[in-house]
Amino acid sequence: MKRARLVPIAAIAAATALALAGCSGGGAATGSQGDELEGLSGEIGAKDFSEQYVLAHITTELFKAHGADVEANTKLVGSANVRQALENDEFLGYWEYTGTSWITYNGNTTPVQGAEAQFEATKEADAEKDIAWLDPAPLNNTYAFAIREDKAEELGVTKLSDIADLPTEEQTFCIESEFSTRDDGWPGLKAAYGIDVPDSNVALLDTGVIYTATQKGDDCNFGEVFQTDGRIPALGLTVLDENGKQVVVTMGSYGIGVTRVLAALAGRVVDGRLTVAASEHRSQLRNREAAVERLTQQLRDALAPPPPRRKPTRPTRGSRRRRAEAKERRSQVKALRRRPTD
DSSP states (O other): OOOOOEEEEESOHHHHHHHHHTGGGOOBTTBOOOOTTTTOEEEEEOOSSHHHHHHHHHHHHHHHHTTOEEEEEOOOOSHHHHHHHHHTTSOSEEEEEHHHIIIIISOOSSOOSSHHHHHHHHHHHHHTTTOEEOOOOSOOOOEEEEEEHHHHHHHTOOSGGGGGGSOGGGOOEEEOHHHHHOTTSHHHHHHHHTOOOOGGGEEEOOHHHHHHHHHHOSSOSEEEEETTOTHHHHTTEEEBOTTSOBOOOOOOOTTSSHHHHHHHHGGGEETTEEOOOOOSSSSHHHHHHHHHHHHHHHHHHHHSOOOOOOOOOOOOHHHHHHHHHHHHHHHHHHHHTSOOOO
């Protein structure tokens, strides 16, 4: 059921690896960290959801900090279109998921067991298409099932294997079309956990609708979600793993100037969520674009290196003379304030 771990994928492995290798000390376009990528130009792609927008802009700023002339392109809709743009050399790279590439783009039907094994298999398969995978990022954005916290307590559900023991009428699911057909999605989940329900218990919904539908509880008790999505805690949903341990939902900082980024954004984080508001336009799309640009600027400011410390110097002879003269003039002014004497 896992979507595998998140990794950057690029058509120019050497240059991208070089840029990412320098990220541990922070950096941004406003504070150059080197010129290793000077002469490199193009676009960093992104799929059409928030996590991808943030990653594309962070990567763009990092590339710029190392001399590249790049821009983030967040205009394409649909994962297949983004992948095709990469294959057509329209993008320098974008962030991809091993499971998606293995199943959807490489035509496999059975996932490889184990995150590391799946990564290596996907990397090898895409290498035949001249597409290079870099080292995985320390974040695993998996498929997961969420349920309302109060409903989970009512049903006594603490792990995925508990679902099959529920009455059939309580085993209701909201899933998206891609997940419904992937072997590492709905078919694999049913086989692994012994879930056998009629089709009427499964609602096919758009990705964005599943979260609110799960929160309302009218269409389903269990909604297919992405584990890093901020709507999970915002809507009072809970995600449980196979062992009954509650999963902590977090976005992660990907090791890029973590200390300065967290310090700069700390005042904007409320209950674990970072909110960027934009309402100056009448169009929702333009407001979303404005919010992304605002977040990009905040990240750019946070990643910029601090100004160099001023080196202490001894006062010059001229400055000491001017200071003495100023004190003398000030003394004369104060003397004139005294009460006159006979």
